[in-house]
Amino acid sequence: MLYINQLADVVGKEVTLKGWVYNIRSSKKLLFVLLRDGTGLCQSIISQEDVSEELWEQASGLQQECAVEITGIVNADERSVGGHELHVTGLKVISVTENYPITPKEHGIEFLMEHRHLWLRSRKQWAAMRVRNTIIYSIHRFFQEKGFIQMDAPVFTGNAAEGTTNLFETDYFDRKAYLTQSGQLYGEAMAMAHGKIYTFGPTFRAEKSKTRRHLTEFWMIEPEMAFYDLAMNMDLAEEMIRHIITDVLEQNKPELEILERDIERLEKVKAPFPRISYTEAVERLASEDMQKKLDAMMQERHDEKVLLQKEKEELDSEFGQAKKGRKFQIDRRRGQINARMEQIDEDLRNIPVWKKSAQEKKWGDDFGGSDETLLTMEEETPVMVYGYPAEIKAFYMKRDPENDKVALGVDMLAPEGYGEIIGGGQREEDLDTLMQRLKEHDLPEEPFRWYLDLRRYGSVPHSGFGLGLERTVAWICGLKHVRETIPFPRMMGRIYP
């Protein structure tokens, strides 16, 4: 089997490709068939003079997504997508397709989500899945090369230790069971057996969140390391992200171009990531400086809106006498302007709220989505915020020995508004302290018996974190919404296809 991404090796030879018709253009005696085979796109040219009448007729009837086997001679050609094209000598139709729903034109999101099983064939979706694949492989390689053991935490959990509101309940032989929302506690047990481990699996959250950052089913990577403190944990998280970015830049430049990702921004992620304490973050949010920046941001949006409005009016007046091709361009640009204006209007509604939220931020408050955006606004790399108030963090998080109010947790916030991609920290290793924390959080001891055993038998300082795969893919691909970073997204209100 020969694939399109191997064509450079067979220039001048006659080869056979198997795939699907991605698009078709015709002239009187020429047919241009853009072939898709999963590895890329290749244009084939069918010239009526060079082929049999039967083949010509067959080729004329092709439609988008027909499955075909095309034989032809490979030419290197700058004009063609991918740099190669096929001068067709033979064609076999494997299966006929009629009226494929997704045309090469624009579609709305509802329609595309309804056809996700077909949408996956489209170029941008194809590119995003390739990047996702690189990221997954890169993560495995990173940990494997460092001697981590990949181990799987269970998906079913038997108790709802921390409340059931966010958990999906399921029937487990007449008992209640829940789908996991983190493998961390099990990760701790496995780290005590192997030293350094990581889990890689799905997690489930029954949150009623309809936003671009939320899925009900998403994939999480959770390393857990014995004898690691918070600083070592942060070093590891940073090194992992830089490893991923390096791999993607090395292997997926063409995909990033299809996604129209600003590659320069990714290249800048190689610098060390800023680390700021929660206390500094609060000060930064509540500062005069932040208020001024937000005012400036507000003004910028206003100015941009005026400019867009003007451009739109010019386009409108041009539209009447424009030729068809130009009309098409105008329509496209108008669509872009409308989308941007909607975004601006939303920002204009939101910025005052962000401003208020930032200004009123006090020590002890948790950060919202807008606060995360503001903290990373001027950064080129992710930012790590550490040392959160213990009260807003989980029972298992170790406190700062120098300040009991501070938990040794860390979040990594991605730049460009992508929000939290990593959450983690150092775990409490002392049995009595942990039992005390359970009491403070009103949690029963019984379900945690096994977990407490870890502190009874050879307890050591240890740390770990969880990386949200989809948010990471969204950030690296520059995708607005996490639903395009996973083959079949599961979100509130959608379970089909």
Place this chain on the structure above:
RNA sequence: UCCUCCGUAGCUCAAUGGCAGAGCAUUCGGCUGUUAACCGAAGGGUUACUGGUUCGAAUCCAGUCGGGGGAGCCA
């Protein structure tokens, strides 16, 4: 649960109280290098649903259903 926007041809959208339209897709015709090709023609409508206001409703009002974005929530 709350705020906000949307629902018109297979798809993307227009029609701002007065004849329901365009582009793409489909079918037919034309064109020898197209890049979302282009040019010409044809077919394609319960304007999400229910009720109301009006001489007249896609348009205004109320409700229902479906969808987008956001807040809350997200150890």
